Amino acid sequence: MPHFTLEYSGNLDARVDMGKVVEMVRKAAVESGIFPLGGIRVRAVRCEHYAIADGSADLGFLAMVLRLGEGRDLATRKKAGEHIFKTLSAYLDPVFANGKFALSFDMQINDKETSWKRNNIHDALKAEVING
């Protein structure tokens, strides 16, 4: 945790550098201060086939979903989400200015009773701090 998945219409590849987008979301998640660094995972899924609103081919979308663990209250989640969404939205200003576009962001909470993980990134990051 946390997991950010960004699904997007394939026509965005010509308008946005998706590598920069995922990196920007990662940084915003770090800045929110509510996530352990080693747990942050952001990824984008390109959708070759899509149909939006009235079906016009020039429409685009980016839909982000965050799955996170239990244990943070609503106010904390809202504040973090607000920061991440604002950052992403501002970066996409040119996309809004130059075309018809829909951006969204929703959160889901994973059930801790049925959640498994194994992660050696936390320890690697600690080792870097100690040895770095």
Added chain:
Amino acid sequence: MPHFTLEYSGNLDARVDMGKVVEMVRKAAVESGIFPLGGIRVRAVRCEHYAIADGSADLGFLAMVLRLGEGRDLATRKKAGEHIFKTLSAYLDPVFANGKFALSFDMQINDKETSWKRNNIHDALKAEVING
């Protein structure tokens, strides 16, 4: 909202025109009458690697999930879902007739407290109505 995501086994590309499938789902969503036109986003995610049932390579699947906002009662959601599923299922009759195939459709409701959006498609559609 609403967001339709269709995950499918890569072997369907030879049997189905996925561009037509997403367009058909979009139209059925419009016909259901419960969604604002400008919010409808349908997309397909092709899965290169998959393993189904007993693992036979000729099996196929298409799994659709709809994420929608709060505020519609169960009867409304069921009626809309029924229409969309029937439409999609009928279109895929040849796939069922010619092979072993599993189709599914599930709904999820997004928490309105942690939901952000920015969308200039609604306004663009209104402008088209006024100017068109």
Added chain:
Amino acid sequence: MPHFTLEYSGNLDARVDMGKVVEMVRKAAVESGIFPLGGIRVRAVRCEHYAIADGSADLGFLAMVLRLGEGRDLATRKKAGEHIFKTLSAYLDPVFANGKFALSFDMQINDKETSWKRNNIHDALKAEVING
């Protein structure tokens, strides 16, 4: 049901045979004994763009989500999940040994009231048993 979706960082393609991974998850799901064979669908979604933890390019992740139907109690779900996760985790030992990697597995339960399906694999499997 059940649906297993594995999202993974594109850099894993050089380290893991993802075709074997989905087949291994399928087998582990069968072994768990709680799923009808004809309903098991495992797939992997490759993510070309991703940003993990401190943003280092050599980090990797695999995030599995299982969506399953209602009707199995928590103890049953936990036991099945434990088996599937252990199997997958053990297979990925070399990935953990040779790099920084994050594996996760979460379960979600679909609302039976808004769930539709059509599946001719069940009958095909029965016919194979009878005729085989």
